[in-house]
Amino acid sequence: MKRRDFLKQSVFASGMTLIPSFLKGMEFLSPQQLSGYKNVIIIQLSGGNDGLNSIIPISNDIYHNLRPSIAKKQTQTLKITNDLAFNDNLKVIKELYDQGQVSIINNVGYPNPNRSHFRSTDIWQTASDTNQYLHTGWIGRYLDSNCQNPYQAVEVDNSLSLAMKGNQMNGIAVSDPNQLYKTTREPFFKNIVANTTKEMLDEDNQGYLYKTMLETYSSASYIHETSKIYTTTTEYPQHHFAKNLKTIADFIISGLKTRVYYSSLGGFDSHVNQLNSQDRLLKVYSEAIGALVSDLKKNNRFNDTLILTFSEFGRRVKQNGSRGTDHGAANNVTAISGSLKKAGIYNELPDLSNLDDNGDIKYTVDFRSIYATILNNWLEVDSHDVLNSDFKNLEFI
Structure with a gap:
C-alpha cells in the first residue's frame, strides 16, 4: 500500500482517526460493577421510514382511503388494540410489546419540518432548530x-456520524476489531510506525493521522484480544445490521465503559413499490x-x-402514483427496555x-x-448542558 493511497482511504480519515483513544483507554467493568450501569443504543432507520405502515391505524378510514x-389489510397486521396494529413483519417487537418492554411515542418531530434527508438527519443528529446549523452532535456534546x-x-x-462529534471530544467508530488488527500489521503501517518523527507529528495537515497510526498500531493487539472477552451463543441473523447489533452486545456484555451506542439501517426511502421493500427491512430490523x-x-x-x-x-399520508409515499414530517419513535416506566402507547x-398544508402528520412531541x-433520567446528566435549552421531560423512563 502506498502512502498517498492510505491517506485517501476514508475509513482512516473518519472512523479510525478516533480509535486510538478508545484503544488506549479501553477499560472494562467487572460483573459486580455492571449492575445498574445504564447504556443507550440509538438506531436510525435511514431514508424516512413510513410509520403509518409500521404501527398502523388499522380502523382509520382516512388511512385506507x-x-x-x-394500506395494510388486517390480515397483514398484529393487533395491539381495535384501532392500532403492528406490521406483521414486526413480530418480535410485538412480542416485546406484549411483555411490557416497548413504548410507542407518536407524532414526534419538530417545528417547521425539513423534508430533505440530509438536512433533517442533521437536525435530528445535532438537536438543532430548523434554521440553526450546528457542527456538533448531541451525543458529541454529551461527551x-x-x-x-x-x-x-x-x-x-466504518465512519462517524455528526451526532457523535463534539467540540473537544468525538465518539469513536469501529465495525470490526479483528480487521483493525490485520490492517495495522501491513508492511506500510509498520514502516510508518518505525520512521515517524516529532516533526511529522506536529505537521498541521497530517500530524493527527501519523499520531493515529502510532497509537492504533500499539493498541490493536490489545483490542484484538479483549474483544474476545464475551463470545455470544445467541444466534443472530446473517445480515450486516444484525452483525452490528451483535458487536454492540459483545461490547456491553464484556463490560466496556460505553454509555451510548449508535447504529443505523438504511433503505427506507420508499417512493416506489413501498410494500415489499419496507416489509423486508422491517423484518430485518425486528429479527x-x-x-x-x-x-x-x-x-x-x-x-x-x-x-x-x-x-x-x-x-x-397519501400514497403517490408509484405505489409509494413521499417525504413527510412527524413520525413514531419506539423505546425498548426492561425498565420502562410507561410501556405501551405513550x-x-x-x-x-x-x-399540515403538505398533507403530513403534525408533530405534538419535540424529538429533543x-x-x-x-439525558436526565437514563444517563443522569443535565440535559441543558447538552441541548443548550430546556425541553419537556417525558415519562417513558
Whole structure:
C-alpha cells in the first residue's frame, strides 16, 4: 500500500482517526460493577421510514382511503388494540410489546419540518432548530460535558456520524476489531510506525493521522484480544445490521465503559413499490432486535439498556402514483427496555383529519424532549448542558 493511497482511504480519515483513544483507554467493568450501569443504543432507520405502515391505524378510514394500494389489510397486521396494529413483519417487537418492554411515542418531530434527508438527519443528529446549523452532535456534546474518554460513545460503523462529534471530544467508530488488527500489521503501517518523527507529528495537515497510526498500531493487539472477552451463543441473523447489533452486545456484555451506542439501517426511502421493500427491512430490523434483546436478557443486561429507534422523518399520508409515499414530517419513535416506566402507547395517535398544508402528520412531541429525557433520567446528566435549552421531560423512563 502506498502512502498517498492510505491517506485517501476514508475509513482512516473518519472512523479510525478516533480509535486510538478508545484503544488506549479501553477499560472494562467487572460483573459486580455492571449492575445498574445504564447504556443507550440509538438506531436510525435511514431514508424516512413510513410509520403509518409500521404501527398502523388499522380502523382509520382516512388511512385506507388515502392509501388504496398500500394500506395494510388486517390480515397483514398484529393487533395491539381495535384501532392500532403492528406490521406483521414486526413480530418480535410485538412480542416485546406484549411483555411490557416497548413504548410507542407518536407524532414526534419538530417545528417547521425539513423534508430533505440530509438536512433533517442533521437536525435530528445535532438537536438543532430548523434554521440553526450546528457542527456538533448531541451525543458529541454529551461527551464534551460529561465524559472523560471518547470510547464512552461508540458508533458501530466504518465512519462517524455528526451526532457523535463534539467540540473537544468525538465518539469513536469501529465495525470490526479483528480487521483493525490485520490492517495495522501491513508492511506500510509498520514502516510508518518505525520512521515517524516529532516533526511529522506536529505537521498541521497530517500530524493527527501519523499520531493515529502510532497509537492504533500499539493498541490493536490489545483490542484484538479483549474483544474476545464475551463470545455470544445467541444466534443472530446473517445480515450486516444484525452483525452490528451483535458487536454492540459483545461490547456491553464484556463490560466496556460505553454509555451510548449508535447504529443505523438504511433503505427506507420508499417512493416506489413501498410494500415489499419496507416489509423486508422491517423484518430485518425486528429479527435483529430480537437477537440483541435475547442476548442482553441472557446476560442480565436488558434492564440496564435502552434501545431507541427513530427515522429522520415519516412519510406523506397519501400514497403517490408509484405505489409509494413521499417525504413527510412527524413520525413514531419506539423505546425498548426492561425498565420502562410507561410501556405501551405513550400518547395520542396521529390525527389524520388534521394534517399540515403538505398533507403530513403534525408533530405534538419535540424529538429533543426524548433526548432530554434520556439525558436526565437514563444517563443522569443535565440535559441543558447538552441541548443548550430546556425541553419537556417525558415519562417513558
